[in-house]
Structures are given as C-alpha cells and as structure tokens.
Amino acid sequence: MPIVRKRRVSLSRTALFLVLAAIVPLTSRPARGENPSWPPPEDATSEDLSDSMYWPDDPDYAWNTDGNNGQWNYYSFMVDNETVRPEETATGMSIDLAWRYTQGDQRVIIAITDSGIKWDEDDLIEAAFLNHAELVNHKPVDMNGNACTGDIDVPAGTVAGFDCNGDRTLTVADYAFMPTLLPEASDGHPKGDKNNNGRLDAGDLILNFSDGVDDDNNGYIDDISGWDFMKDDNDPYDDTRYGHGTGEARDSVSRANNGIGSAGGCNGCRFIPMRVGDSFITDVNDFAQATYYATDLGASLIQSALGTINNNRFAQSAIDYAYEHNVLTVASMADENSRHHNMPTVSNHTLPVHAIQFAGERITEARTFLQYHPCSNYGGQNFLSGAGTSCSSEAVGQTSGVVGLVYSAGLKYNRNLTAGEVFQLMIMGADDIDVPESREVDARDRWSQPGFDQRFGYGRVNANNAVTAVKDGRIPPEVDIVSPTWFSVLYKDQVTSPIEIRGTVQAKRATSFDYVVEWGPGVQPLDGEFTTIDEGSGGPTDVIGGESPIATFDIRNLDGFPIDPEKWDVDSTLGENQHTITVRVRAVAHYDGEIGDVPGEIRRTYYVHSDPDLVKGFPIYLGDGGEGSPKMADIDGDGVRELLYGTAGGELHVIKLTGSEPEELWGGPFLVDHVDGLKETPSDPSEPSYLGAKAYSENPGAVDLARESLTTNAPAIADLDGDGRPEIVAVTYAGTIYVIENDGTVRTGWPKRLPRVPSCSLDPATPSTGPCMSTESRIARGSFAAPVVEDMDQDGRLDVIVSAFDGRIYVFDADGSDVSGFPVEVRYDGTFGGGPPAPNRVFTTAAVADFNKDGVPDILVGSNQLIGEGGNSGAVYLVDGRGNDAPSLYLPNWPVTMTSLNLFPLVAEGITNSPVIGTFDGTQAAVAHGNASSPLIIPGDPGEQTKLNAYPPNILPQRTDYPNDGLDPSSAFGPLSKATQPNTMLPLFSQPALGDMDQDGQPDIVASGGSLNLAINLQSPSDNLKGDNLLSMWSVKTGKMLPASPMVLEDFTFFNSSAIADLTGDGYPEAIIGSGGYYVHAIDGCGREPEGWPKFTGQWIIPTPAVGDVDGDGKLEVAIGTRNGWLYLWHTSAPTTNVIEWESYHHDNRNTGNYDVALDQGDKESGAATPLTEAMCAPPGDDDGGDDDRVLTPSGGCACETAKRSHDVPAGALAAMAAMAAMAVARRRRLARA
Incomplete structure (x- = not known):
C-alpha cells in the first residue's frame, strides 16, 4: 500500500467520562480534555485525518507551522511541506488510520x-x-x-x-x-x-x-x-x-x-x-x-x-x-x-x-x-x-x-x-x-x-x-526458521553432510499454501539473486518442518566465497560480509474468494567459511553467551594447560585438549547456583521463590532454570592455600564468589554471597535502615569485575579481591573470611565537582601493586560515581592495601579525577574502564582513561590536582619536547595510520593493556575506542563524516602513537581488552583483539597481521583473548568466545618461548592488572633487538632513504584503509570532543530522562 495522506474522525465518548471527571480530582490527576470527533469513523481517509478536528486532544499530538512537530510518526498524511520527496505521501506509520478500527483493547x-x-x-x-x-x-x-x-x-x-x-x-x-x-x-x-x-x-x-x-x-x-x-x-x-x-x-x-x-x-x-x-x-x-x-x-x-x-x-x-x-x-x-x-x-x-526519522529540525522543512x-x-x-x-x-x-x-x-x-x-x-x-x-x-x-x-x-x-489485514481476514502464513541460529558460521571444511534448515511453514486458515527455500549471497541479496534450495506445498492441516528439516542445504561446493571486494555491500567496506549468505523461506497462503493470495517469509544470515587454523573440534557451541574471557592454566597438574571459560548460563568449562577431541576435565562444566527466585533452597529468608509459577511447575524439568551468569569477566587461577594445587576463583554477575578446587568441588567456606541491596522504602512511615537503591544511591548487589588474587594481609597465602556493585571492595582470605580492614567503600569526597556525588557501583576490576612500599599491595580501581556538571567526570582511586585499618583509605593525592563522559548507565558512567599498572623508566604508575579521554600515566604520588580533571603535575611521561607532560593529544595519529584524518581517537568502553609493542624496553599502552567523527555521526547523519572504530598504541617513552596507530577495526570494542604476544616470531608482539564486527585481529605496531589473520567469527566479540599452549605441542593457541555462544581456538606457529606481554584478561591468571607480575610462559628477552621505527614499518618502495635498511613487510591479513590521510594533524579540542560525544546520546537520554 502506498504511503498516503489522511486525517482523523471519531466516535464520541459515553457517560463514563462524567464518572471519571468526578474521580480525577480525588486521584490528583490533571483535568481531562476530550475531542468528541475522536476516534475516527471507519470510512475516514488519510485526507480526512489531516484535519485537526479529528485529532485527539493530547497536547503533544498536533503539529503546527510554529515548529511543533507533533506526533508526526503516527500520521498517514503529509504535512504542509514543499521540500519533501514527492514520492513520500505520509510522515509516519499510519497509526491514525488504524485507530478507525481499534484504539486498543484493554484485554491486550x-x-x-x-x-x-x-x-x-x-x-x-x-x-x-x-x-x-x-x-x-x-x-x-x-x-x-x-x-x-x-x-x-x-x-x-x-x-x-x-x-x-x-x-x-x-x-x-x-x-x-x-x-x-x-x-x-x-x-x-x-x-x-x-x-x-x-x-x-x-x-x-x-x-x-x-x-x-x-x-x-x-x-x-x-x-x-x-x-x-x-x-x-x-x-x-x-x-x-x-x-x-x-x-x-x-x-x-x-x-x-x-x-x-x-x-x-x-x-x-x-x-x-x-x-x-x-x-x-x-x-x-x-x-x-x-x-x-x-x-x-x-x-x-x-x-x-x-x-x-x-x-x-x-x-x-x-x-x-x-x-x-x-x-x-x-x-x-x-x-x-x-x-x-x-x-x-x-x-x-x-x-x-x-x-x-525525518531529515531536518522541523517536519514542515524535512526533505524525507x-x-x-x-x-x-x-x-x-x-x-x-x-x-x-x-x-x-x-x-x-x-x-x-x-x-x-x-x-x-x-x-x-x-x-x-x-x-x-x-x-x-x-x-x-x-x-x-x-x-x-x-x-x-x-x-x-x-x-x-x-x-x-x-x-x-x-x-x-x-x-x-x-x-x-486482520479485519479482512488476510492472515499470512506462519513461516519460521529456528536452526541454524542467527549468524552461524558454516564451515565448508568441517561439514560432512548437507546443513539441515529447521523451522516450520503452515497456513491453518487458508485453503492451501506453497513455499520455497532459497539462498543468496550477501546480507541483502535482491530477489533475482536467490537460488532455490527446495520447495513444496501443503494444506490447512499441514505443518512443514517441525520434527524434520524444512530443507537441507549442501554448502560444500558453494563457489564465490569469500565474496569479491567489488561486490561488497556499501556498509561492509572492511569485508564484514564477505562470507555472508542469506537463507530465506517464502510462503504464499491461498484463500478462496476476495482474499486471494497472502505472502509471508522469514530469513536468516549465515556465513560460509573455511579456516585451517581452527583446532580440531572447534568452534564449540556452548549455547550460552560468551561475554566472559577465557583463561589457560594447568588445572590437573599434567604440565599442559587447560582452557577455562565461563558462560552467561552459569557454566565454567575446563576443557582438556591433549586427547583426540576436546573434553571437559571434570566430565562436565562446573555449575554455579540458580538465580534468586529459582533455587530449591533460597539463600536467605528475604529471597522469594518462583518455583510454584506455572512456567516452572506445570511441566517440571521442561525449563532449564537460570543460573547466575559468569559474565564479562574472567576467573582467577592460583594456589590459594599453598598445597601445590591451583584453585579457580569465579564471580557471578549477581554477586556470588566461588572458589573451586582442582577436582571441581567447592572449597570449604565458599561460595560467598555479596550483601543484598534492596530498593529504598517509598513509605515515609517505614524508612530504610541499611544500604538501598534510590535516586541518591545507585547501588545494587552484584559484580562485573573479575576476581583478583593477591596476598593482601602478608600471611603467605593469597587472598581474593572483588569489586562490587554496592560501591565496595571486598577482600577474603582463602577460607572465605574477611581480611582485616575490608570491605571498604569507595566514595569521592567532593573536593571538586560540586560536592559528594551519589554512591554508585564499582564496575572495574582492581589492579594491585605496592605503591607506597610498605610491603602491602595497594588496590587501584575506578568508580561509577558521576562527578561534576552532567556527571561527565569520574575518578580513579588508589586504596591503601590495609583498607580501613590504614590512617587514610587512599594514598596521598588520590583519587584523581578525569574527563569521562556520562554516555550510558552502568557500562559508561564515571570510570568503568579497568585501570592497569606498569613500571615506566623505573617509575611505577597507574594507567587509566575515562570514556572518551586519553590515557593518563599516574605515578604513586601524582601530585596535587588543582581542579577537576586537571592533569596532576607528576604524570608521565615528563616531557621536554612538548608543552605538556603526558601523552600527545589523541588527534596526533602515527604517520602510517590508515584511519580517517584529521580526527581524534576517543578511548571508549574498553580496557587498556600494556606491552612493549615497539621493543624499546618500556611497556606501551594499547587501548581501543572510536573517532570523534564516529561520535558526531551518531548525532547527525547529514554530516557524512567517515567515522572509524580504532585501536591505538602509545609509546610511553615518547608520548607518541606508534607508526601505524590508530588501526581501524570493524566495530565497537565494548569491554574488550587486548592480549599481547608475538605470533609471527619477528620479535615484535601483536595486540590480539576482537570487536562487534566479527573479526579477531592480531596487529603489531606497524599495523601488520600474521598470515591467515584476522580470524573471522561472524559474531559480536566482547572477551579478551587468551594465549598459551593448551595441546602440549610447544606452540601458542589463541582462544576467544562470542556472544552467540561459540568458543573458538586457533593454532599458531608461534613457539611458547616468543614474547608474551599480556597473556589474557587483566594480564595474568591472578588478574592482577600489573604488567610487572611475571608470567609463567613466554620470554620477554626473545624480543627484537632493534626498536620499531616508521622506516621499518614502511612498505617496500616507501623507504625514506635513511640508513636503516631493515624494512619489515606485511605477511598477510588486513590492509584496513578507510581514507587518504594527512600527516599534518592539528590537536583536537577536548571540550569540543566532549560536547559532540555527549550530543551523540542526547536523543536517547531525552527518552530516558523525560
């Protein structure tokens, strides 16, 4: 049906209005108005409905020429507009026309x-x-x-x-x-x-x-x-x-x-x-x-x-x-x-x-x-x-x-x-x-x-x-696909038979129906590009599929993949859809009489791919989201690491790979407890039980009851009690901490359940008596952070550190008892920013190191507390390792505030990017960044901060070649960067990592995010600026980005961090990172990737990869998971003696976040003897004529160039960047805050 003009007519209300009018003052509601010509009669047209006499009298509904756009998205007519495309005859979704037949039934x-x-x-x-x-x-x-x-x-x-x-x-x-x-x-x-x-x-x-x-x-x-x-x-x-x-x-x-x-x-x-x-x-x-x-x-x-x-x-x-x-x-x-x-x-x-949306500020001037x-x-x-x-x-x-x-x-x-x-x-x-x-x-x-x-x-x-269509009985056939699931990768080199396409096709109201199953290349093939897989027909009592597949599809001999770059769709310029196919099922229901034929269809996006580097048996479909990060550790003591991976379904998998196939070490995954409400035995008297609900009780066992999620963090692995056998520490999103022995049993004294945080009482007669959630206190029970293992009380045994949603840091000893001085509450005192902000979560994983040299490790965290105007600042805290037993909870001149845009609740407010620790030219320092602010390298004594977000005087590097200390502005890209320029790189949503990328003897900073243009485009589609998702590497020795930095990624890197290891054997490590754009990259400081990289998964990647030898062949494997529930593991040719700088989430298996903690694999001394330079990165033919003729050439992978670049990059203005990025979420925030 064309998008046509229309207006509104109505039936008058009944005497009910009189009754409600009498009640309204007693319920403190505003006086009620009413237009007797609404709702419209069934014979009203779009033209009729363009007349205001047929509009409801809700004040926000009407448009006018004074700039009130009204509820334009409901209109079936075109407003007075001389600039709109002539093909468009309605501004909205024709809801006003639908109101002729129903305005909604209260039973719905x-x-x-x-x-x-x-x-x-x-x-x-x-x-x-x-x-x-x-x-x-x-x-x-x-x-x-x-x-x-x-x-x-x-x-x-x-x-x-x-x-x-x-x-x-x-x-x-x-x-x-x-x-x-x-x-x-x-x-x-x-x-x-x-x-x-x-x-x-x-x-x-x-x-x-x-x-x-x-x-x-x-x-x-x-x-x-x-x-x-x-x-x-x-x-x-x-x-x-x-x-x-x-x-x-x-x-x-x-x-x-x-x-x-x-x-x-x-x-x-x-x-x-x-x-x-x-x-x-x-x-x-x-x-x-x-x-x-x-x-x-x-x-x-x-x-x-x-x-x-x-x-x-x-x-x-x-x-x-x-x-x-x-x-x-x-x-x-x-x-x-x-x-x-x-x-x-x-x-x-x-x-x-x-x-x-409409293009423009006013609907009367919109072009579309x-x-x-x-x-x-x-x-x-x-x-x-x-x-x-x-x-x-x-x-x-x-x-x-x-x-x-x-x-x-x-x-x-x-x-x-x-x-x-x-x-x-x-x-x-x-x-x-x-x-x-x-x-x-x-x-x-x-x-x-x-x-x-x-x-x-x-x-x-x-x-x-x-x-x-409902009124006229034109009901489409039901068409459904349930398997393969969305975005499954179909490996031509793994399948041994045709793929089964499962779902159903039926048309129970029609006389008969026909259907066809088709496939086409790419994410949006035109009708003429589909090829038939199977077809058939049925009657009103027939259901095609169900227990049997609708069709089978043999992908083994499909040609044309990967798709030629000349045929890539315009939204996949980095090859995101080069392996993509679309499978669709179309059906037509045949009715007698005037109804005739009524179509229906469903589609799924899949990928056809081959990858010879996949370890046998991988990828493994675990069924639950893989938002957490994998670890590799020798759990059974046989000298070979196992692969550990927690899922959103509450399963901790410990996978052994020394046999012919991957197998669970304990015969199956370790299972955490069910969520509150679905436990056979509630954790405390205040916890309700929903097990009597119909969904769970009517057919016992039919529902696999939810377990608390092992989500977006990673387990810690260490020998807590000194018995020579490792324990595994895992924390659920709901706030339960487990210590698991190496035989899969729970250690005595565990699990520990973080305290419940209820909503604050709304009844003034019964005020709340303990911590609770309200507009003044945005806290909860739970944890996003990974557990950290360190000896905090210096008794020779390791302790467990957990940051929590109630704004506290907890420290437990190996037996589950509180370590003296903990928990501590992390709160900003309001020195800057207009007073103490509301309590909020501690989202970040702690990093640990002894900054004040008292023999006790100190704890580095960020907090979600919103500081300053608009909450666009946050703070990083260095907590004395003695906690509340120390003379002062924080080390001198801490916390340190920094710009951090209040972009999203929970995940991007305050400081949600976990800080890390390293030693730079002999000085131990914290590395932290906010949302859309450059990393700061902050020594143990940062010096006194003079105002909100001011750079502390002691930040590193101390510069003589630049007016300000610290890193170069994030608009100063490396000379070989292929990112769009001029622009500014904004670290966003992700976690920094440290590694000596250029082999100059000092750790460098690796962080991901996006460009300023990306933020601008989120707010204004008409600017047509090229925005990039970026991975940046900064040399802390020079303060400058490495030659090819920032590198272009396909999508955002929510919660991601890089693993850093040399996969090529050239002595220069790669940063290994995934994104929402399906690929896992391994990129060095020159922007090069090993042969066969990047790796394609077809799905959203949040975890930090893990590197290690899990099959005992003396070479590194790389593991990562996807949000769709697939666990990937790839072979590499890199020996375990190569440089490994950051092996997994938060650096090491204890999750210390401390670069100086020694790893039990890799050899940093095996790195390159010569620091990386621009000349060494330049491709052949681009030699600048200098003395250094050691030019490194790419051996494969992504060339990821998005635009011609300029070497003359002006420094960006942080204030302008902040304003643009904040505007990018203004529309959503309007809805949220209104």
Missing part, C-alpha cells in the same frame, strides 16, 4: 521489560494493569461505601465486583473511594498516597494491599501490578528514576484524548511494568524471568527496548515459551549505528526494530521522513523500521503499540492470532523503503533497495496495513 496487555515505572506519570496511571486475582480481598467500593457490582473484562472472560466506574476495566480510579487506604488525605496528597508522590497510583495500591499472601497462587506473592525482577520484590518502581521504562510505556500505551501529554499507539491497551534493571542495560536472566511471568499472567506481547549484558539459553527458552503461547517479543536493534548483534534481539522468535536514524543498528536481523526521534528504544515502544493494535483487532474480529501470524502481519504490511538516489555515489541517505535491506529491513511499520 503489553508487558514492558525495562527500568521499571515512575508511578506518578499522569498519562499512565489509568493504563497500569491491576491483577484482580491478587486483590480478591481488597475489592474497591463506591463513594457510598458499597461494594462495586460491575464486571471487568479479562482475557479468560469476565469477573464481577471490581468495576466501580462502568468502564469494565480494573484501574486505579476504581479505588478512589476505598476507605481502607492509608494514609489519610493531606495537603497535596490524596487518600492512600503511601508512596508520597501526590497521586493515587498502582504503587500506592501495592503498598496498601500487600499482605504476604499469594492470593492467585501464581508463585508471585502480592503481584498487584507487575514485578521487580532486579530486586525480587513486588514493586516495579523505577527507584533511580532513570525513566527509560516510563518512556517506553508512554510510547505504547499512554491514554489518548484526555488532554495530557501524548497519545500512545495502543492507548486502549494496558501495560504490566516489569523491572529488569535500573536502565535499558540489564541482566538477561531478569528479562527472561519477566518474560515467563508475563506470559503466564496473560500478556499479549513483550516490549523489550533492552541491551542485555549477557545472553543465554534461559532467555531463548523464555522467548520461545512466550511465542508458543502466542506472545510476541518486540526487541531493539540497539543504538550505535553499528552492526553488532544486540541481545536478546538475535534470539529466535523476536521482532527486531530500529529507528528512522525515511532517513536512517544514526543511533540505530543494522544488519540481516533488522526486520522493521519504526519512526521516531529517540533511537531504537522509541521505535520499540511505538512498534509495540502497533502490535498491540494488531492483537486488539484480532480480538475484535475473532481471529485469535498466533505470535507467528502477528510477526508476519507486521513485516508483510510494512511500507518498503526504496530510495533510488540512496544508491548513487556520495548519496546523502543510507543505501536502500527494493525489498529487504540491512539498513531498513522490510520497511517502515504501517499500522493500518496490519490492522486492516
């Missing part, structure tokens, strides 16, 4: 998994779902104190005794006259305002009516209105008031035509607030538990604008459970204008969504309404484009509102839609985005083409198309 419940809800959001108070079954002993009464007799409509039928206002829905307004509500009314507070926010809301009902009884026997005690799975309590209030979840609810379910705020897409639907984190960055276990809960409660869809820190099979099982119960999960593509695969979006059975939003991701999994200005998060919210309308239409027209049908209605009803001029050289817009493309998916959401 949208489950919002997010940061919780701000209960005082006026436009959502009446939209919050109330669980009548939990309120059976608290039924509302009318103004005369009599029991209300009205029925409410629920998915299973009707329930009597809850409706007081005649709207057949149980809402907060029904409780306006409840005599048992406390406290009594007071100035500015209605009766029952127990959470003290000036309104009567669902949060007040939770506080008033929670009685400790599970009235509905669903396993969740007093789940009156949602649940908090982060804190495991029954109040999903957003206690930090971050607001992201509230913004999501506004997008999808805000009431309409009530004179308040904006109109939600499904304004007649209700929502269940489910808190799964304190922002949009969350633990996937909490998301999954919420999904199970919402499905059992009767939700119609899951609204998930999240990026989970981890991913596992439990999450996939929850999404599958929802899908099987006809609950669709709408998921975010993420917000970084990047290809990395957001989690849990790339699970099966989700509907991924990204954002498009189909512009790719710069803070949205792309790729083969990008199915839909949702219109909105606040990144993929808003796109998820708005699209969820449309999905709610589709489910509502299904109820109205008795269609009883399945999740698979709703999925197909959405993608098949989308408006194709095909802008021919986007395919021209130097186009202003991102590439689009007929049909699917990776930037826009199947096109812009069209609510009217989807709802009308």
Whole structure:
C-alpha cells in the first residue's frame, strides 16, 4: 500500500467520562480534555485525518507551522511541506488510520521489560494493569461505601465486583473511594498516597494491599501490578528514576484524548511494568524471568527496548515459551549505528526494530521522513523500521503499540492470532523503503533497495496495513526458521553432510499454501539473486518442518566465497560480509474468494567459511553467551594447560585438549547456583521463590532454570592455600564468589554471597535502615569485575579481591573470611565537582601493586560515581592495601579525577574502564582513561590536582619536547595510520593493556575506542563524516602513537581488552583483539597481521583473548568466545618461548592488572633487538632513504584503509570532543530522562 495522506474522525465518548471527571480530582490527576470527533469513523481517509478536528486532544499530538512537530510518526498524511520527496505521501506509520478500527483493547496487555515505572506519570496511571486475582480481598467500593457490582473484562472472560466506574476495566480510579487506604488525605496528597508522590497510583495500591499472601497462587506473592525482577520484590518502581521504562510505556500505551501529554499507539491497551534493571542495560536472566511471568499472567506481547549484558539459553527458552503461547517479543536493534548483534534481539522468535526519522529540525522543512536514524543498528536481523526521534528504544515502544493494535483487532474480529501470524502481519504490511538516489555515489541517505535491506529491513511499520489485514481476514502464513541460529558460521571444511534448515511453514486458515527455500549471497541479496534450495506445498492441516528439516542445504561446493571486494555491500567496506549468505523461506497462503493470495517469509544470515587454523573440534557451541574471557592454566597438574571459560548460563568449562577431541576435565562444566527466585533452597529468608509459577511447575524439568551468569569477566587461577594445587576463583554477575578446587568441588567456606541491596522504602512511615537503591544511591548487589588474587594481609597465602556493585571492595582470605580492614567503600569526597556525588557501583576490576612500599599491595580501581556538571567526570582511586585499618583509605593525592563522559548507565558512567599498572623508566604508575579521554600515566604520588580533571603535575611521561607532560593529544595519529584524518581517537568502553609493542624496553599502552567523527555521526547523519572504530598504541617513552596507530577495526570494542604476544616470531608482539564486527585481529605496531589473520567469527566479540599452549605441542593457541555462544581456538606457529606481554584478561591468571607480575610462559628477552621505527614499518618502495635498511613487510591479513590521510594533524579540542560525544546520546537520554 502506498504511503498516503489522511486525517482523523471519531466516535464520541459515553457517560463514563462524567464518572471519571468526578474521580480525577480525588486521584490528583490533571483535568481531562476530550475531542468528541475522536476516534475516527471507519470510512475516514488519510485526507480526512489531516484535519485537526479529528485529532485527539493530547497536547503533544498536533503539529503546527510554529515548529511543533507533533506526533508526526503516527500520521498517514503529509504535512504542509514543499521540500519533501514527492514520492513520500505520509510522515509516519499510519497509526491514525488504524485507530478507525481499534484504539486498543484493554484485554491486550503489553508487558514492558525495562527500568521499571515512575508511578506518578499522569498519562499512565489509568493504563497500569491491576491483577484482580491478587486483590480478591481488597475489592474497591463506591463513594457510598458499597461494594462495586460491575464486571471487568479479562482475557479468560469476565469477573464481577471490581468495576466501580462502568468502564469494565480494573484501574486505579476504581479505588478512589476505598476507605481502607492509608494514609489519610493531606495537603497535596490524596487518600492512600503511601508512596508520597501526590497521586493515587498502582504503587500506592501495592503498598496498601500487600499482605504476604499469594492470593492467585501464581508463585508471585502480592503481584498487584507487575514485578521487580532486579530486586525480587513486588514493586516495579523505577527507584533511580532513570525513566527509560516510563518512556517506553508512554510510547505504547499512554491514554489518548484526555488532554495530557501524548497519545500512545495502543492507548486502549494496558501495560504490566516489569523491572529488569535500573536502565535499558540489564541482566538477561531478569528479562527472561519477566518474560515467563508475563506470559503466564496473560500478556499479549513483550516490549523489550533492552541491551542485555549477557545472553543465554534461559532467555531463548523464555522467548520461545512466550511465542508458543502466542506472545510476541518486540526487541531493539540497539543504538550505535553499528552492526553488532544486540541481545536478546538475535534470539529466535523476536521482532527486531530500529529507528528512522525525518531529515531536518522541523517536519514542515524535512526533505524525507525515511532517513536512517544514526543511533540505530543494522544488519540481516533488522526486520522493521519504526519512526521516531529517540533511537531504537522509541521505535520499540511505538512498534509495540502497533502490535498491540494488531492483537486488539484480532480480538475484535475473532481471529485469535498466533505470535507467528502477528510477526508476519507486521513485516508483510510494512511500507518498503526504496530510495533510488540512496544508491548513487556520495548519496546523502543510507543505501536502500527494493525489498529487504540491512539498513531498513522490510520497511517502515504501517499500522493500518496490519490492522486492516486482520479485519479482512488476510492472515499470512506462519513461516519460521529456528536452526541454524542467527549468524552461524558454516564451515565448508568441517561439514560432512548437507546443513539441515529447521523451522516450520503452515497456513491453518487458508485453503492451501506453497513455499520455497532459497539462498543468496550477501546480507541483502535482491530477489533475482536467490537460488532455490527446495520447495513444496501443503494444506490447512499441514505443518512443514517441525520434527524434520524444512530443507537441507549442501554448502560444500558453494563457489564465490569469500565474496569479491567489488561486490561488497556499501556498509561492509572492511569485508564484514564477505562470507555472508542469506537463507530465506517464502510462503504464499491461498484463500478462496476476495482474499486471494497472502505472502509471508522469514530469513536468516549465515556465513560460509573455511579456516585451517581452527583446532580440531572447534568452534564449540556452548549455547550460552560468551561475554566472559577465557583463561589457560594447568588445572590437573599434567604440565599442559587447560582452557577455562565461563558462560552467561552459569557454566565454567575446563576443557582438556591433549586427547583426540576436546573434553571437559571434570566430565562436565562446573555449575554455579540458580538465580534468586529459582533455587530449591533460597539463600536467605528475604529471597522469594518462583518455583510454584506455572512456567516452572506445570511441566517440571521442561525449563532449564537460570543460573547466575559468569559474565564479562574472567576467573582467577592460583594456589590459594599453598598445597601445590591451583584453585579457580569465579564471580557471578549477581554477586556470588566461588572458589573451586582442582577436582571441581567447592572449597570449604565458599561460595560467598555479596550483601543484598534492596530498593529504598517509598513509605515515609517505614524508612530504610541499611544500604538501598534510590535516586541518591545507585547501588545494587552484584559484580562485573573479575576476581583478583593477591596476598593482601602478608600471611603467605593469597587472598581474593572483588569489586562490587554496592560501591565496595571486598577482600577474603582463602577460607572465605574477611581480611582485616575490608570491605571498604569507595566514595569521592567532593573536593571538586560540586560536592559528594551519589554512591554508585564499582564496575572495574582492581589492579594491585605496592605503591607506597610498605610491603602491602595497594588496590587501584575506578568508580561509577558521576562527578561534576552532567556527571561527565569520574575518578580513579588508589586504596591503601590495609583498607580501613590504614590512617587514610587512599594514598596521598588520590583519587584523581578525569574527563569521562556520562554516555550510558552502568557500562559508561564515571570510570568503568579497568585501570592497569606498569613500571615506566623505573617509575611505577597507574594507567587509566575515562570514556572518551586519553590515557593518563599516574605515578604513586601524582601530585596535587588543582581542579577537576586537571592533569596532576607528576604524570608521565615528563616531557621536554612538548608543552605538556603526558601523552600527545589523541588527534596526533602515527604517520602510517590508515584511519580517517584529521580526527581524534576517543578511548571508549574498553580496557587498556600494556606491552612493549615497539621493543624499546618500556611497556606501551594499547587501548581501543572510536573517532570523534564516529561520535558526531551518531548525532547527525547529514554530516557524512567517515567515522572509524580504532585501536591505538602509545609509546610511553615518547608520548607518541606508534607508526601505524590508530588501526581501524570493524566495530565497537565494548569491554574488550587486548592480549599481547608475538605470533609471527619477528620479535615484535601483536595486540590480539576482537570487536562487534566479527573479526579477531592480531596487529603489531606497524599495523601488520600474521598470515591467515584476522580470524573471522561472524559474531559480536566482547572477551579478551587468551594465549598459551593448551595441546602440549610447544606452540601458542589463541582462544576467544562470542556472544552467540561459540568458543573458538586457533593454532599458531608461534613457539611458547616468543614474547608474551599480556597473556589474557587483566594480564595474568591472578588478574592482577600489573604488567610487572611475571608470567609463567613466554620470554620477554626473545624480543627484537632493534626498536620499531616508521622506516621499518614502511612498505617496500616507501623507504625514506635513511640508513636503516631493515624494512619489515606485511605477511598477510588486513590492509584496513578507510581514507587518504594527512600527516599534518592539528590537536583536537577536548571540550569540543566532549560536547559532540555527549550530543551523540542526547536523543536517547531525552527518552530516558523525560
């Protein structure tokens, strides 16, 4: 259907308005307005709906010529605009046209998994779902104190005794006259305002009516209105008031035509607030538990604008459970204008969504309404484009509102839609985005083409198309692929038979259907580029696939891979998609009569590849996300290292490779405990149990219950007790610390569970008495950090150091007892930056070294505390190793503040990049950087910092060749860098590492991030600046970048760090690092890579690689994992006697982060005798004519050049950089903070 103009007509409201008008003052809500001409009648056209007389009276809905853009993304018409492309006839998603048939059914419940809800959001108070079954002993009464007799409509039928206002829905307004509500009314507070926010809301009902009884026997005690799975309590209030979840609810379910705020897409639907984190960055276990809960409660869809820190099979099982119960999960593509695969979006059975926007400041001057939003991701999994200005998060919210309308239409027209049908209605009803001029050289817009493309998916959401199809009975066939999973690499040199493509095809409503299975080269092949694999047909009772494959696909003889660079897609200029194929299944349902043929389809992105360096049996599919980093250590004492790897599923694998196949040392992985709520025996009396819930109890054993995640850190391995056998220390994201003996048993005295941190009380009558989370205290139970092992009390035995989300550093001895002086609380005193900031997490892994030479190692960490204006500074702390027993907790002149942009909650606020330690020209120093600030080399006595973020006087290197001490500005690139210039390198999201890259006898700094242009492009797509993801290397001796630094990477390096080892044998080590762009690089200071590198994985890489000999052949292997659950291991030709500078995450197996700690492998003395120079890096023919004729030539790998460079690079202005980078997240933050 073309994108056409239209306007709005409506049916008038009933006398219900009069009832609600009387109630509103008592619930402290603003006065209600109403346009009697809304919603529109069924015969209204787009042209009609362009008339304001048919608009709801929500003040944010209307556009005007004075600059109010209104809810442009809902319109089916084109506003007055003389600059827009003539092919475009609508600004938005035609939600206004869909409202002709339904504005949402209150039985359709949208489950919002997010940061919780701000209960005082006026436009959502009446939209919050109330669980009548939990309120059976608290039924509302009318103004005369009599029991209300009205029925409410629920998915299973009707329930009597809850409706007081005649709207057949149980809402907060029904409780306006409840005599048992406390406290009594007071100035500015209605009766029952127990959470003290000036309104009567669902949060007040939770506080008033929670009685400790599970009235509905669903396993969740007093789940009156949602649940908090982060804190495991029954109040999903957003206690930090971050607001992201509230913004999501506004997008999808805000009431309409009530004179308040904006109109939600499904304004007649209700929502269940489910808190799964304190922002949009969350633990996937909490998301999954919420999904199970919402499905059992009767939700119609899951609204998930999240990026989970981890991913596992439990999450996939929850999404599958929802899908099987006809609950669709709408998921975010993420917000970084990047290809990395957001989690849990790339699970099966989700509907991924990204954002498009209008080009310009005003809709009356926009040249297009189909512009790719710069803070949205792309790729083969990008199915839909949702219109909105606040990144993929808003796109998820708005699209969820449309999905709610589709489910509502299904109820109205008795269609009883399945999740698979709703999925197909959405993608098949989308408006194709095909802008021919986007395919021209130097186009202003991102590439689009007929049909699917990776930037826009199947096109812009069209609510009217989807709802009308339901009304008319044009229901597409269900088409599904479940295996191979998204982004699987299919190895031609490993498979011995055709690949089985598993899923289902069915069309139960149609007379018959046909289907075809096809493949095509690349991520977005045109229709004419597909080749048929198999085809067939069926009738209404047939299901193709299921227990058998839909088709088999023999990849062994596929030609044309890797794809010739001349045929690379425009968004894969570094070869990211050179191994890519697309498999799709198309089906057509044949109906009798006027309906005729209705299509449906599904696709998956795979890779066809060969890699002779893979160790036999690898990659291994572990099934759970590999966000943690591998280690290599000899656990069984046979003289050969094992490969250790923890997963997001709570499994610690110890893999032995001396046999013919990889095998688990203990017969299987070590399993950590289940998450809170799913344990047979709760850890403490305050912990609830959800095991009685339907999802877990109805078919015992069907759900593999979630375990705490071993996520984004690495285990430590050391002999804690001196018995000659190593122990393994592992910390879960939820905050449980394990010490595991070398036989796989748990050491006596362990595990240790970090203290619980509840939400702060909202009831002034019962204030909290201990540490709790609130707007003033952003702390929690848990840990992101790796454990560090060091002898802190000098008793000759090693101790365990853990940084925690409650803002503390814990130190335990080998038997699990607290070491004297610990835990310590890390807090900034407010010397600079306007006073002490709110307590916050310690996200970083500690580094340890004895800085003050008292014989006790000191502890170096960063804190998430937000310092200064906008929270755009952070601090690094050097904690005296005696902790609270020391005269002062911090060493003199510490902490040190530095610029660190407040980009994202949890992962990029304050200092979240773990600092490290080294000795530089005889001086021991810390190396730290913030988010988008250059590394600082800070000695044990930094000198007095005179103001916020000022360079301390003693930073290294002390310079005589430059006006300032420290490193060169990060805009001063090496002369052979192939990154776009002029530009500035911003270390972002990642962890620094140290290694003597140039073999000048001093460790150099290796850090990754992105260019300033990259940040600018996130904010403004029209600048057309070339932005790069970068890996930088600085010589601390000179302060300058190495000759080829920074090097170009394919994607962001979230949480990554480099391993550093010589893989080529030339004496110059390589930095080994992965990214979200699928490749693992091994890059030296000249920008060269060994033959056969970089290594391709096809997936998002977060871990730091590990290097070591795990098969006993005397040569190094390299291990790394991916977020999709694959563990990789490659052979190299490098002997174990080569230079190894940084063997794994945080340097060594004790995770000391200290370069000076001796490794038990490698030989630093085997390095090159001559320091690396520019002349030695230059390719043949580029010799500068100097005396040094020892020119090193590349032996293989990536040439990664992005643009012609300039050698004359002006120093960048840090303030301008900070402003641009901060603007890059402003749109998202608008949604979150509003």
